[in-house]
Amino acid sequence: MSSKRILFIARSELISPVLSRLRQEGYELLMSESLEGALKIISQKSPALIFSQVAMPGxxxxxxxxxxxxxEMQRRVIAVAEQGTAREAQQILEAGAGDYWLAPLQWDKVKAVLPGSSPQQAQNRTSVSEPGKHEIIGSHPAMQKVMALARQVASSKASVLISGESGTGKEMFARFLHNNSPRHAGPFVAVNCAALPEHLLESELFGHEKGAFTGAISRKVGKFELAHQGTILLDEISEMDLALQAKLLRVLQESEIDRVGGTDTVRVDVRVLATTNRNIEECARRGEFRQDLFYRLNVIPLRLPPLRERKDDILVLAGHFIRHYSTQYGLPAMEPDEEAAGWLVEYDWPGNVRELQNLMERAVLLAGQSGVIRTRHFLLEEDDLQDILEESQGNHAEEESLPFTQDDAAVAAIDPGGDDEIYPIHEMEKRMIMKSLKKTGGNRTQASELLGISVRTLRNKLSEYKKQGLVVS
Structure with a gap:
């Protein structure tokens, strides 16, 4: 069995976010989309780790x-679900899977389970050890007040409860606290408390011994142990079951854990940060959250203001994301015109900073070589895409002079040339779809978000193009 071989049984778009990093680390990547092919690879290549999509056609x-x-082929299999459920997770783990994850795959999580990792190596791999990294952008008084408190308490071991609407940057603040603390050289481990049912979350947090329950084929080290001498983030803590809250309270009070099915107590030195997008104090009053745990977590409360309450920061953040994505995609420097800037400031931003970030990535890609972001690049209306497609014809000759990759060739196949030629809308639609796939490295989910369409619509379009003889990666 080679510790450097990993088998993926999944569609390419599901695993593309981590492939390049795995290759850089020297791992041999094996891929299959069928049971027969996967078993053949396992028999001949003996991969040490398998990532498998829960279900695909056939x-x-x-x-x-x-x-x-x-x-009798013992292999660790990590199940990856696009839209998981607690019942499905339980069934798959009981069937013998080593773990159950939700898509998309994330590098920080993958690297912690790479073949050959010991608990100590996993600690090191989940650490973020650069003080000052994850600086928070914002000059609005409300944000500066929160930042001042965060800086003041970062060096302590006190528990911090970070509250705010979805997309306000709660995990970013948690990482800021960790990176500016004496624990910055230790691991930072994040756990989504809303992703798993009670008994699976208990195993995720505290670990389990071999044979502790059906499907526990080996000992598993929990997140608290992995976070030893570092920081653990309990994301969406308000979704945790009441019974498990009692066990968590003991960990916070005694600094020790018991693995599921174990008899030995394990001491841990961990700073605990927690986030919630609910009014957790009100939940405690209604009996939906333990009051004693709330008081234990709420030693330092940080409430992050929504983006609509700090409009002065909108253009500053937009400019930051525009520069980031312009550099990432090799595009010229650009900025929003007056109309686009006005729209950004007036918009209500229900998705907060995360929504702004996603919108700026889309706008940068659609603005392309123009150097100016306009409101139509936000794809607010159906006619905006037609305007962008018509505008992109003017850049056709310049784009054809670029070095060809497989994606470029696909674009060229549907855009044969001639500055003065006019193309039907459906042909230009193909061009934009292929361009978005090229810019996102073939990630269909990201490409669909940039185009403002559903993944299903994008998949259907690509199926049509294949039937027409177009090679689609």
Whole structure:
């Protein structure tokens, strides 16, 4: 068995976010989209770790797990679900999977389970050790007040409860606290408390011993142990089951954990940060959250203001994201025109900073070589895409002079040339779709977001192009 071989049984767009990093780390990547192909690879190549999509056309992860068990091929399988449920997670773990994750794959999470990782190596791999990194952008008085408090308490071990609407940057603040603390050289471990049911979350937090429950085929080190001498972030803590809250309270009070099914107590030195997008104090009054745990977590409360309450920061943040994505995609420097800037300031931003970031990435890609971001690049109306497509014809000759990759060739195949030629809208639609896929490295989810369409619509369009003989990566 090679510790440098990893098998992916999944569609390419699901795993593309981590492929380049894995290759840089020297891992041999094996891929299949069928049970027969996967079993053949396992038999011949003996991968040490398998990431498997829960279901694809003609494939179910249960069939893989059954086959591995019947053929006595012991492999760690991590199930990856696009839209998981607690019941599905329980069934798959009981069938023998080593873990159950929600898509998309994230590098920080993948690198912590790479073959050969010991608990200590996993600690190191989940650490973020650069003080000053994850600086928070914002000059509005409300944000400066929160920042001042964060700086004041960063060096302590006090628990911090970070509250705010979705997209306000709660995890960013948690990382800021960690990176500006004496623990910055230790691990930073984040756990989504809303993603798993109670018994699975308990195992995720505290670990379990081999045989502790059906599917526990080996000992698992929990997140608290992985975060030893570092920081643990309990994301969306208000979604945690009341029974598990009692066990968490003991950990906070005694600084020790008990693995599920274990008999030995394990001491841990961990700073605890928690986030919530609900009014957790009101939840405690209604009996939906333990008051004693609330008081234990709420030693330092940080409330992040929504973006609509700090409009002075909108253009500053927009400019930051525009510069970031212009550099990332190799595009010229650009800025919003007066109309676009006015729209940005007046918009209500229900998705807060995360929504602004996603919108700026889309706008940068659609503005392309123009150097100016206009409101139509936000794709607010159906006619905006037509305007962008018509505008992009003027850049056609320049784009064709670029070095060709496979994606460039696909673009050229649908845009044969001639500055003065006019193309039907459906042909220009193909061009924009292929361009978005090129810019996102083939990630269909990101491409669909940039185009303002659903992933299903994008998938259907690509299927049409394949039937027409167009090579689509």
């Amino acid at each position: 494939f179910r992860i249960h069939d893989l797990l059954d086959a591995l068990e019947s053929q």
